[in-house]
């Protein structure tokens with residue numbers, strides 16, 4: 001009852017709970033200025049968690065495309081911010097108040113400015129229909145207490161594993177559910193139709209990302225990593241999705257006469273040289289082994305665990321999520337590793353000194369936490385496992401200590417794996433095939449599949465002579 005009264009009071013206070021898209025009153029407890037303030041606060045968290053991609057030219061390009069569409073939206077007066085994030089994840093998302101993000105990971109799979117506009121238009125649709133705000137209000141009303149800011153605050157060190165889901169998931173990153181996603185697609189198509197882009201680009205882009213998702217699930221298994229999927233995708237392929245076809249078809253009917261600009265050349269020129277996959281300054285993960293070239297270290301996490309290489313944390317989570325193992329670095333360690341370990345977890349712990357092929361180290365063990373401290377080039381690396389519940393580490397004891405013992409200085413061969421990859425646009429010559437281009441590619445045994453997906457020629461088709469295509473080197 002008290003919740004309901006508070007909710008009503010807030011709705012009255014905020015006054016403008018009218019939905020910009022439907023014109024109807026929503027159950028929304030937030031005024032536009034509150035919405036913008038919420039977005040601005042969360043924007044700081046997003047940029048901390050995912051860094052901003054360092055290319056002014058690319059940021060400007062995405063911003064130009066975004067602003068053009070935003071002006072034709074249901075909320076043209078809102079101040080929009082478009083940011084390319086330095087993440088290999090395939091994602092785009094929006095915060096309330098006009099903050100829109102697109103990863104360099106998703107850009108790698110797009111092939112035209114119209115497709116970029118489609119992704120951005122979909123996210124603007126989430127903003128104009130106030131999906132984030134509506135979701136947050138619903139959560140407040142049912143007293144779940146979910147706030148947008150908390151989704152992006154890890155706090156793993158202090159509280160154990162229970163916030164892991166918040167780091168890698170969260171409502172904003174995983175989408176808003178079928179109805180809201182479809183609405184965002186419909187609005188995106190409508191905005192494209194009012195500019196110079198073909199609304200059908202929405203269906204095209206959903207198809208490209210759906211193919212990527214289906215294939216990536218297989219590739220991820222082979223490579224021992226998490227699959228990369230876009231939040232706005234659902235079970236059916238867009239070719240069989242009649243509701244999506246209908247929503248976009250409606251927009252196409254009303255499209256402006258000039259709405260057929262594809263902008264393939266413009267897009268490929270702007271994304272030539274784009275970083276692909278993990279970037280080297282935050283290390284790379286291959287087959288669950290983490291490599292860091294500049295620090296000169298490598299460590300192998302348990303085979304079945306999910307490794308998350310986030311800018312501010314390296315975290316591995318056990319298959320059932322009951323245990324997690326985090327690696328931290330201390331640039332000014334004091335004393336020998338055994339002393340360090342005792343200070344870290346208390347004198348009651350079982351601490352053993354060990355020599356890891358010339359590196360001084362120590363393991364520590366308590367019922368609820370265990371791991372090791374390794375010294376390498378004046379820095380200390382701390383691998384510490386924690387469980388959600390008491391006893392949650394017991395079945396993982398061997399895996400955890402194997403991880404500590406796997407730590408070593410990077411070898412010359414391993415260093416080759418760390419080299420960052422980037423996209424290069426080339427002009428196909430007569431006789432070029434994806435199988436041929438895949439030979440000797442740093443993408444390894446799945447190179448042909450990746451090249452096909454990136455060039456939207458999956459599962460078949462070959463490059464035409466004179467066609468611009470993307471390769472990775």
Ligand SMILES: [Zn+2]
Pocket residue numbers: 122126175176181184231232
């Ligand atoms: Zn969406």
